[in-house]
Amino acid sequence: MIGRFLTELRAGRIVGVRTAARKVLVPPLEYDPATGEPVVADDFVEVGPAGTVREWTWVEEPRKNHPLDRPFAWALIRLDGADTSLVHAIDAPAKAMRTGLRVWPRWRHDRIGSITDIECFVPEVTTIVANVRTEYTVTPGAALKRYLDALTRNVFLAGRCSTCAAVYVPYRLSCPQCGSVIEDEVEVGPAGTVTTFAINNLPDPRAPQVPFVSAYILLDGADTPIIALLGSVAAGEVTEGMRVRAVFEGGTVKWFAPEREA
Ligand SMILES: [Zn+2]
Incomplete structure (x- = not known):
């Protein structure tokens, strides 16, 4: 036995x-x-x-x-x-x-x-707690520097390709579609439309609360969306197509908030 x-x-x-x-x-x-x-x-x-x-x-x-x-x-x-x-x-x-x-x-x-x-x-191992923190210092190139400088004036700076007419935000120096040098600077936003979004359940020091929403926002006048936080709205109330407007604070975008009905 x-x-x-x-x-x-x-x-x-x-x-x-x-x-x-x-x-x-x-x-x-x-x-x-x-x-x-x-x-x-x-x-x-x-x-x-x-x-x-x-x-x-x-x-x-x-x-x-x-x-x-x-x-x-x-x-x-x-x-x-x-x-x-x-x-x-x-x-x-x-x-x-x-x-x-x-x-x-x-x-x-x-x-x-x-x-x-x-x-x-x-x-039995049921959970692992691993606190990881990484800090970055980003040195912007010429194009990103122009974009960030414009943001301190509460302006979204975009670049328009004179060949294919596409408007890119953040501002960039060459067109990713046709390779042309971009010379036209245009201002876009500060309002835009949510094209897609994610509800996040992990805390983020920049976010308004948990859960919070990060969204792709197509700024008015732009052809490419930017990713940003949404504030002043419950996660469950965010919809695709929602109209939002940038909230600036401290020389940058704090988040986007729903545009008030006129
Ligand atoms: Zn182009």
Whole structure:
């Protein structure tokens, strides 16, 4: 009975045996602990490999023959699909230990068919918190500098291609369609139309609230949309085709707000 259990461990599987009463014993036993009836060794079922901590005790100072050389917990683990609990070590901080904790086995790579093929169990990872911050310093080129300078005067500067008549915002020096040098400067906006938008649920220090909306806005007189935040409107009320107008603050665009009905 236990031989099959250990052989399966070597293959990276945990099995139990089903009794006549349809209970799954893990590890498998020769006799049903509830009735004392012999268990027929032919109804093995795979369980886990994850399980739930039913009881646990903390080992602050591991001994030489313990499976881990740092503080750990001994626990009774009820593997998914099993009706009895397995004793094993849990590698987790003391403050993470609790009854009901979900755990997964950490397997050894060189397995030999021993209970120690499972090095220990570890808490199930359900979330990862990674705070990442990156700061950029952008040095604008000649065209972007002109555009940003115009923004400080609350003006959107665009460039019109004299060959294909397309109007590009932000202002640029060459036409992406025909390659012509752009010489005509035109002002566009400050009102425009939402062409498409996204509702964002992660906070952004520039945004009015969460959720907030970022949108592609086709400024009046332009042929290309710009991306910008929307403010003064609930996320659920934004629609494609909505008329919006730029709100300037501190020499740049704070966001776009719905245009008031005249
Ligand atoms: Zn062109």
